[in-house]
Amino acid sequence: MTTIPHEKPGEPNPLHALTLDRLRRRTSMKWRTYPEDVLPLWVAEMDVPLAEPVVRAVTEAMELGDTGYPAGSAYAEALAVFAGKRWDWDGLAVERTAIVPDVMLGVVEMLGLVTGHGDAVVVNPPVYPPFYDFVRHAGRVPVEAPLGADARINLDVLEETFRRVTTGRRRAAHLLCSPHNPTGTVHTADELTAVAALADRYGVRVVADEIHAPLVVGDTRFVPYLSVPGGERGLSLMSASKAWNLPGLKAALAVAGAGAADDLARMPEEVGHGASHVGVLAHTAALRDGIPWLDSLLTGLDANRRLLAGLLDAQLPAVRYRPGDATYLAWLDCRALGLGDDPAEVLLRHGRVALTSGLPFGTGGAGHARLNLAASPEVITEAVRRMAEAVGRAGAIRG
């Protein structure tokens, strides 16, 4: 029988389970990029123990030596069942899925299927910085259609951008982040339907990165892009990676709508060999048996959102924070603090707290920083204390 290294056995909230000392023993990016005196709330890794079904699946694979290449459709089947239960969507067809190594490599593959070298890929900044890097890496050109001031897709700007990039009958794609990183915006069915209508009108192909889809809180409902009218020509990337903290166990799924099945079929089968078989087993177990764990996590994240809002109100009231309905990321508008374009750099230097700089998120990122809420309340409380102290120190130096 597998045991999970919970330090407080029976703790239902995984965000309460691990001490900082234990977390600092981790060797992943979040914990090894900065020196020990820095409190890390930056890259999207969570401070949680793994869900028990995931540990069990991986341990059994180790015991069996089941470490070959991935095979079969269990991952896609688990996702299809999850999509039915969670999003009331029964349109995820297992035969229109393919395993890819991870979401961003899947994005590159999908863009390769529906656009050509030098074509435009429309993104909605501020947005996950690798959207720019990977689009360029794929030989395409990122073109910005910024979100509105309400952090929602601005359909007028999107239409104007689609019109511009398709002039001369050029091919183009829209790389949609749904839910949106960093704002936590959950796009509504109406918004997605409008995006699909615009995409059809201008012949733009939509590639939806839906990695944060299981991380939607409260009564808000995640709407899969492929489920909206007109979404059939879309391609989606999904994964258990963000919601169950599995980015080191590489595996994701590309999902085609009915009108994009032929496109996905052109992807070489070998791309799937880049996924980790153990990763596939872990992701499958998470989606199939990890829902109670996910629900506890979501409850904890919701509490953390409220905690952060209260701490900022009390200690840094000039910071604007609008809690989103999804992801475990908080997008902080720090412009009124007077720390310049890169507040994260100042907070790190003067407060020894690591947030993600807003600058690489594109238009709308300057003066902002992204804070990772997937930590214990103690860590979040200490982070805000350090942030307030850093702002005081920076002010004293300026003054």
Ligand SMILES: Cc1ncc(COP(=O)(O)O)c(C=O)c1O
């Ligand atoms: C929107 C988005 N897409 C993709 C990724 C990375 O996913 P993967 O590691 O599967 O490439 C992240 C990670 O934070 C993300 O936020």
